Amino acid sequence: MLKGSALHKSYGNQGAVLKGVDVEIAPGTITALLGSNGCGKSTLLRALALIEPIDSGTVTIDGTAYDASVDAGKGVPSPWPTVTVVFQQLFLWPHLRVRDNIALPQSQRDDPMAAGRFEELVQIFKLEELVDRYPNELSLGQRQRVALARAVAVRPTYLLLDEVTSALDVEQVTSLLAYLKTLRGEGLGILLITHLIGFARESADRVLFMSAGRVTEEGDASILSAPRTRELARFLAVLDPSEPVPNGVPAVCAS
Amino acid sequence: MRETLDILWTYRQEFRAGLLVTLQLCAYIWTIGIVGGTLLGVAAASWRRSIGTVSRAASYVLSGVPVLVLLFWLHYPLQMTFDFDLPPFYTAVAALSIINVIAVSEAVRRALEDFPRQFLSAARVCGIGPRQTVLRVQLPLVFRQVLPPVLFAQIATLQATLFASLISVDEVFRIAQRINSQVYRPVQIYSALAVLFLAVCLPMHAAATFLKARYTRDYSER
Numbered sequence: 001m002l003k004g005s006a007l008h009k010s011y012g013n014q015g016a017v018l019k020g021v022d023v024e025i026a027p028g029t030i031t032a033l034l035g036s037n038g039c040g041k042s043t044l045l046r047a048l049a050l051i052e053p054i055d056s057g058t059v060t061i062d063g064t065a066y067d068a069s070v071d072a073g074k075g076v077p078s079p080w081p082t083v084t085v086v087f088q089q090l091f092l093w094p095h096l097r098v099r100d101n102i103a104l105p106q107s108q109r110d111d112p113m114a115a116g117r118f119e120e121l122v123q124i125f126k127l128e129e130l131v132d133r134y135p136n137e138l139s140l141g142q143r144q145r146v147a148l149a150r151a152v153a154v155r156p157t158y159l160l161l162d163e164v165t166s167a168l169d170v171e172q173v174t175s176l177l178a179y180l181k182t183l184r185g186e187g188l189g190i191l192l193i194t195h196l197i198g199f200a201r202e203s204a205d206r207v208l209f210m211s212a213g214r215v216t217e218e219g220d221a222s223i224l225s226a227p228r229t230r231e232l233a234r235f236l237a238v239l240d241p242s243e244p245v246p247n248g249v250p251a252v253c254a255s
Numbered sequence: 256m257r258e259t260l261d262i263l264w265t266y267r268q269e270f271r272a273g274l275l276v277t278l279q280l281c282a283y284i285w286t287i288g289i290v291g292g293t294l295l296g297v298a299a300a301s302w303r304r305s306i307g308t309v310s311r312a313a314s315y316v317l318s319g320v321p322v323l324v325l326l327f328w329l330h331y332p333l334q335m336t337f338d339f340d341l342p343p344f345y346t347a348v349a350a351l352s353i354i355n356v357i358a359v360s361e362a363v364r365r366a367l368e369d370f371p372r373q374f375l376s377a378a379r380v381c382g383i384g385p386r387q388t389v390l391r392v393q394l395p396l397v398f399r400q401v402l403p404p405v406l407f408a409q410i411a412t413l414q415a416t417l418f419a420s421l422i423s424v425d426e427v428f429r430i431a432q433r434i435n436s437q438v439y440r441p442v443q444i445y446s447a448l449a450v451l452f453l454a455v456c457l458p459m460h461a462a463a464t465f466l467k468a469r470y471t472r473d474y475s476e477r
Contacts, residue, residue, distance in 0.1 A: 051376045081382030091377040095395050095470075104391060105381035154382050 001026055002083060002158045002189055004048050007057035007068060009040075017043045018054065019213040025158055025189040030180060032200035032221075033193045035210035036235060041193045042088065044210070045160050048191065049085045062157065081105065081154040088162040088193075090147040092135040098146050099131040105154045114153075121149040124179060140167035148176070158189045165196055177203050197224055197239050209235065259446040266434050273430030274451065280347060280416045280426060285409055287352040292359020292405075299360060300367035310364060314357050322415050326350040330422045347419035351412050358408040366400040399470035406463035410456050427451060 002025040009018040017040045025031050025048070035041050046052035047068055050059055057068045061079050092101050102121065106114040122128055125145040135143055144164050151159060165173050173196065180190055180203055194200055200207060201221050209217040211231040217223060227233040263270060299310035317325075330346045341349070370393065378388040420429035428448065435444045 049380055051380060078382070080380050083380070084382070085376075085380045087373065087377065089373065091371070091373045093374060093377070093392055093396075095399060105378075105383055108381075108383050108387060150381065 001060070001062065002048060002191075003060040004044070004068070005058045005060070007044065007047050007054055007059075009043055009047060009052075009054040016213050018047065018057075021057075021210075021213070021215055023048070023208065023215065025191050027157060027189045028184055028187045029205040030184050030190045030192060030203050031206045031208060032204035033191060033208045033210065034195075034197075034200060034232075034235065039210045040213045041210055042162055045085065045162050045191065045193060049083050049160055050079045051085070081109075081156050083158045083160065084151045084154060084156040085160045086144075086147045086151045086162060086164050088164075088166070090135075090143050092143055092146055092150070094135050097132055097134055098127060098138070101135065101146060102150050102153050105150060109154060111155070117153060117155075121153055125149045141169065141172060144168060145172070152183065156188065158191070159183065160191045162193045163195070164192075165194055165199060173199060195239060197236065200224060211235075258440070258443045259450065262434075262438075262440060262443045263447045263450070266430075269430050269434060270427065270447070270451070273425060273427035276344070276424065277413075277416050277426040277428075280344070280351070280419060280424070281409075281413055283348045284351045284355050284412050284416070287348070288355025288359050288408070288412065289405065291352070291356040293363050295356060295360035296363025297367065299364040303368075307364065310357075310360055314361050317354060317357050322350070322354065323418050323421065325353070326418050326422060343419070343422040343424045346422060347416070347424050351415055351419075354415070355408060355412045358411070359405050362401050362404040362408070363397075366397045369400075370397060399466075402470070403463045403467035406459060406466065410459050410463070413456060413459075414452070 004021060004023045007018045007021045007023075008016070010016045021040070021044055023031075023044065033041050033044070043052065043054075047054045047057070048059055050066055050068060053070055054068050059066045059068045059079075061082055064077065064079075066079060092098075093104070096104065102118060103114075106118060111117070122131060125148060127142075127145060127149060130138060130142055130146070135146070138146065144167055148161075148164060165176065168176060177199060180192070184190060184205075192200070192203065201224050204221050207219060207221055207223055208215050209223070209227075209229070209232045211229075217227065217229045217232045219228075223232065224236065227236060295306070295310055299307040326347065329341075329350045330343065334341060334346075374392055374396065375388055378392050383391070416426055417428040419426050420432065423429070431444050431448045435441055438444075
């Protein structure tokens with residue numbers, strides 16, 4: 001289980017971004033994290049991945065507790081790549097070809113199946129024609145696929161995805177959805193930040209909705225059809241105005 | 256052109272001797288500049304408030320001091336004030352090395368300070384250890400950013416070695432002046448000098464420009 005407890009984070013001029021967030025990601029599940037821009041989703045993701053020290057709180061990975069307010073690089077055992085991340089900006093290493101972007105992390109692990117895994121991922125993410133190119137020679141959608149392949153190549157237990165569908169076309173989103181379900185079947189715990197409600201509805205076992213630094217609503221995918229809070233209702237109405245807005249909140253308010 | 260080549264051939268021994276002194280000057284200045292500048296740049300990026308502030312201040316002050324003034328100041332007032340006698344060759348090495356160290360350190364400091372930390376985060380979450388992250392991710396990227404400005408700085412210091420002739424260092428420009436004073440063929444002699452400098456500087460400049468175009472690119476991709 002990947003668990004964040006009482007996570008607090010403030011930025012100097014922005015005030016509190018995380019206000020005591022508690023979250024759990026179970027292995028073999030997909031959790032969708034929704035919320036407006038600036039509500040703290042990406043900060044929460046980085047906090048759970050232990051790459052951004054926060055003010056206070058604890059992150060527990062499969063029973064090992066990490067003080068999230070200190071640099072996890074000094075922690076033993078290392079939380080990575082048990083937990084790994086695909087960043088919104090991807091951060092593929094620009095001096096390495098696609099092949100090496102995927103193979104470099106693999107080479108750090110004693111994985112006799114690494115070569116086979118590489119070939120498998122190249123096929124899954126349709127990278128056959130791209131492996132000898134540099135990241136700046138790829139489109140955004142292609143780079144997103146490479147970043148996903150790089151993250152999955154190290155066989156994480158928990159995979160945190162920050163808006164990885166933003167530049168994918170419908171076909172690619174569909175195939176990503178299928179692949180995420182495969183990974184879930186292999187026991188991976190996935191946290192997915194997305195603005196695609198349909199994608200969340202199709203893929204997520206659990207949905208978390210964040211507003212102003214707090215998880216204000218959570219449940220299974222049915223909360224996307226029947227939100228209990230006004231915040232989520234408004235959020236859904238903005239993303240999809242055709243959705244009915246319950247509790248008497250007119251859609252026009254949301255926009 | 257033929258006369259220029261004739262001059263070069265006729266006085267080849269003298270030009271060779273002068274060029275050798277110029278190259279010796281460069282060997283010292285380039286080595287001190289690259290090694291010292293790299294160390295200072297890393298220190299300035301690591302300790303921004305202390306060494307970084309001093310380094311930036313030194314760079315700012317030096318940018319307002321002409322090379323010739325620094326050279327003459329080291330050659331005359333400094334040695335008179337502190338009553339020591341440094342051979343002109345080493346005075347030139349000292350003056351130009353100071354300039355080169357600062358130029359290289361600024362390039363290194365900027366590349367390190369501007370380095371997007373997220374590339375390191377990406378390496379961390381992929382399970383790449385700190386040592387491999389530095390060797391495989393940070394150093395190659397920083398090196399690519401640093402190489403072109405450092406090469407341009409070396410070309411500039413090579414050209415600045417001409418000033419050493421003014422404090423009696425027998426480098427190639429002083430040799431050319433001496434030959435000219437004997438035969439008075441300024442067009443041919445200084446053209447010959449230009450050919451020598453072009454032969455060394457142009458390939459370096461082309462390499463720096465190529466590396467800059469190829470490697471110094473926007474990290475944010477597209």
